[in-house]
Amino acid sequence: MKTQVAIVGGGPGGTASAMFLRELGIQSVIIEKETFPRYRIGESMTGECGAIVRELGLEDRMLKDKHPIKRGLTVYGAGAKNSWFVPVMARTEDGKLVEEFTWQVRRSKFDQMLLEEAIARGAELVQGQATEVLTNGNGGVRGVRVRMADGGMQDIKAEVVLDCSGMATFLANHGVTGPKYRGNYDRQIAIFSQVVGAIRDEGPHRDDTLILYRRKNHWSWFIPLDEEVVSVGVVVPAAYFAEKKESKRDFLVRELHDLNPELKRRIPEVKLVEEVRSVVNYSYQVRQFAGPGFICIGDAHRFVDPVFSFGLYVTMKEAQFAAQAVKDYLEGGNRDQPNPFAQHIKLVEDGYDAVEDVVDAFWEHPLAFAAFTHVRYRDEVIDMLSGRVYGMDEPPRVLKAMRKLLKRDRSMDDGISRPLGSSYTPAA
Ligand SMILES: Cc1cc2nc3c(=O)[nH]c(=O)nc-3n(C[C@H](O)[C@H](O)[C@H](O)COP(=O)(O)OP(=O)(O)OC[C@H]3O[C@@H](n4cnc5c(N)ncnc54)[C@H](O)[C@@H]3O)c2cc1C
Structure with a gap:
C-alpha cells in the first residue's frame, strides 16, 4: 500500500x-x-x-x-485558604482580550x-x-x-x-x-476515575476545571464531563503512593477527602462510576x-x-x-x-x-x-x-x-x- x-x-x-x-x-x-x-x-x-x-x-x-463548556480554571491553595481564577479568553486581531469558552471532553x-x-x-x-x-x-x-x-x-x-x-x-x-x-515529573503517578453526586458552582462556571493543591507535586483535578459525571484524579510522587500501601481505589477515595477541604466539600460521598486507572512516568x-x-x-x-x-x-x-x-x-x-x-x-x-x-x-x-x-x-x-x-x-x-x-x-x-x-x- x-x-x-x-x-x-x-x-x-x-x-x-x-x-x-x-x-x-x-x-x-x-x-x-x-x-x-x-x-x-x-x-x-x-x-x-x-x-x-x-x-x-x-x-x-x-x-x-x-461537551461541557469551560470558561476558566480555579486553583485552590493548600487547606483551601486561598484560590485564584484564570478565565479562558481569546485575543482579537487588534490584540484585545475578549471572553471565550472552550470545552471539557x-x-x-x-x-x-x-x-x-x-x-x-x-x-x-x-x-x-x-x-x-x-x-x-x-x-x-x-x-x-x-x-x-x-x-x-x-x-x-x-x-x-x-x-x-x-x-x-x-x-x-x-x-x-x-x-x-x-x-522533571517522571517519578509521579496519576490515579483517576469518575464520580457522580459532586457539588458544582451554579451559573456559567458550573463546568470549569478545578485544580486542588496540597503541596508541591501533590494535587488533584476536578473536570466535569456531563450533567452528572465529574472526572477526578489525584497526582502524587510515586514514592508517596508506595508508602501508603493501599489499592489504587482505596488511595483515590481517601485522598479525595484528605487532599484539600474544598475537594471534600465538593465530593461529600465518593461514588465512583468508572474503573480506577493510573499513569506513571509520564x-x-x-x-x-x-x-x-x-x-x-x-x-x-x-x-x-x-x-x-x-x-x-x-x-x-x-x-x-x-x-x-x-x-x-x-x-x-x-x-x-x-x-x-x-x-x-x-x-x-x-x-x-x-x-x-x-x-x-x-x-x-x-x-x-x-x-x-x-x-x-x-x-x-x-x-x-x-x-x-x-x-x-x-x-x-x-x-x-x-x-x-x-x-x-x-x-x-x-x-x-x-x-x-x-x-x-x-x-x-
Ligand atoms: C494524568 C494525565 C492527565 C491529563 N490531562 C489532560 C487534560 O486535562 N487536558 C489535556 O489537554 N491533556 C491532558 N493530558 C494529556 C493528553 O492525554 C495527551 O496529550 C493526549 O491524549 C495526546 O493525544 P495524542 O493523539 O498525541 O495521543 P493519544 O490520545 O494517546 O493517541 C495515540 C493513539 O495511538 C495509538 N497507537 C499507539 N501506538 C500505536 C502503534 N504502534 N500502531 C498503531 N496505533 C498506535 C493508540 O492506540 C492511541 O489511540 C493528560 C495526561 C495525563 C498523563
Missing part, C-alpha cells in the same frame, strides 16, 4: 494531522491499533485548543454533542468523533499496529510495517511518517529519533524528533505535567504546524538541509519550553505564580494558560519573570531545547 503520509495513531494528534493535511490537498493513511471508542485520560481543553477545534470547523458538532466520544470526521474528509483508516519502521537505506523513513487486526502483515510506504502514537513514542522506541530523556522529552521522512507529534516526543491541561492543545497545534511543514517538504523544501524539519523543531520546542517553564514556575514558586495571576501579569498569564506560546518574537514579561525565578536561560539559537535548571537526566 502507498500513500503520501502514514500516520501512526488515530488519537487527536493523528486525526487533526489528517484533517490539516487534507486541507492542503495531501492524502494520508491513519494506522490505529485500538478499536474506537476507547478510553483515554486528558479531558480539559485550553482556550487555544478550543480555537483549533473551531478552525477544524467542529464547533457546531461540539455544541450538538453537548469525554475522550472516548471526542476522539471517535475526530476519527470519523477525518475519515469523512478523505483519510483512510488501517486497523492494526505499526510494528517496524521502513527506511530507504540512508536513514530516511519511508513507511511502516503494520500487523493487521487479522494477524497478517502489511507494508505502508509513504513519503512522510507522522508519529502520533502518544506516550507509546513509536519512533523513539525504534531508535529513529534522538535519545529519550526523563522529565514526563519525558525526545531529541531530534523530526528528520528525513518523519515528524513526531505531541506526546510522541514530549510531555511535561498535566496540571494546566496543555496536552491536547499541544498535540493538535503541532499537527497543524506539521501539516504545513510536510507540504513544504513534499514540494522539495529544505531537502538539501541535514534536517529538512529543523525550523519545525525550533518552533515546536520554543512553544513547549514556554509550557514547561510555566508549569515549573507554578510548582517551584506557587506564591509568586498566584501573585502574577492576580495583579502583575494577569493578561499575560491568561495568554500563557490559553496556550498562546508559539511564534513569539520576544518572550512576554511574565515568562521572563518566571525564568528569572527558575534561574533558567532559554536563549539558545540552535533549535535544541535545553531545559537548564531542571533535573533532566538521560534515560537509562
Whole structure:
C-alpha cells in the first residue's frame, strides 16, 4: 500500500494531522491499533485548543454533542485558604482580550468523533499496529510495517511518517529519533476515575476545571464531563503512593477527602462510576524528533505535567504546524538541509519550553505564580494558560519573570531545547 503520509495513531494528534493535511490537498493513511471508542485520560481543553477545534470547523458538532463548556480554571491553595481564577479568553486581531469558552471532553466520544470526521474528509483508516519502521537505506523513513487486526502483515510506504502514537513514542522506541530523556515529573503517578453526586458552582462556571493543591507535586483535578459525571484524579510522587500501601481505589477515595477541604466539600460521598486507572512516568522529552521522512507529534516526543491541561492543545497545534511543514517538504523544501524539519523543531520546542517553564514556575514558586495571576501579569498569564506560546518574537514579561525565578536561560539559537535548571537526566 502507498500513500503520501502514514500516520501512526488515530488519537487527536493523528486525526487533526489528517484533517490539516487534507486541507492542503495531501492524502494520508491513519494506522490505529485500538478499536474506537476507547478510553483515554486528558479531558480539559485550553482556550487555544478550543480555537483549533473551531478552525477544524467542529464547533457546531461540539455544541450538538453537548461537551461541557469551560470558561476558566480555579486553583485552590493548600487547606483551601486561598484560590485564584484564570478565565479562558481569546485575543482579537487588534490584540484585545475578549471572553471565550472552550470545552471539557469525554475522550472516548471526542476522539471517535475526530476519527470519523477525518475519515469523512478523505483519510483512510488501517486497523492494526505499526510494528517496524521502513527506511530507504540512508536513514530516511519511508513507511511502516503494520500487523493487521487479522494477524497478517502489511507494508505502508509513504513519503512522510507522522508519529502520533502518544506516550507509546513509536519512533523513539525504534531508535529513529534522538535519545529519550526523563522529565522533571517522571517519578509521579496519576490515579483517576469518575464520580457522580459532586457539588458544582451554579451559573456559567458550573463546568470549569478545578485544580486542588496540597503541596508541591501533590494535587488533584476536578473536570466535569456531563450533567452528572465529574472526572477526578489525584497526582502524587510515586514514592508517596508506595508508602501508603493501599489499592489504587482505596488511595483515590481517601485522598479525595484528605487532599484539600474544598475537594471534600465538593465530593461529600465518593461514588465512583468508572474503573480506577493510573499513569506513571509520564514526563519525558525526545531529541531530534523530526528528520528525513518523519515528524513526531505531541506526546510522541514530549510531555511535561498535566496540571494546566496543555496536552491536547499541544498535540493538535503541532499537527497543524506539521501539516504545513510536510507540504513544504513534499514540494522539495529544505531537502538539501541535514534536517529538512529543523525550523519545525525550533518552533515546536520554543512553544513547549514556554509550557514547561510555566508549569515549573507554578510548582517551584506557587506564591509568586498566584501573585502574577492576580495583579502583575494577569493578561499575560491568561495568554500563557490559553496556550498562546508559539511564534513569539520576544518572550512576554511574565515568562521572563518566571525564568528569572527558575534561574533558567532559554536563549539558545540552535533549535535544541535545553531545559537548564531542571533535573533532566538521560534515560537509562
Ligand atoms: C494524568 C494525565 C492527565 C491529563 N490531562 C489532560 C487534560 O486535562 N487536558 C489535556 O489537554 N491533556 C491532558 N493530558 C494529556 C493528553 O492525554 C495527551 O496529550 C493526549 O491524549 C495526546 O493525544 P495524542 O493523539 O498525541 O495521543 P493519544 O490520545 O494517546 O493517541 C495515540 C493513539 O495511538 C495509538 N497507537 C499507539 N501506538 C500505536 C502503534 N504502534 N500502531 C498503531 N496505533 C498506535 C493508540 O492506540 C492511541 O489511540 C493528560 C495526561 C495525563 C498523563
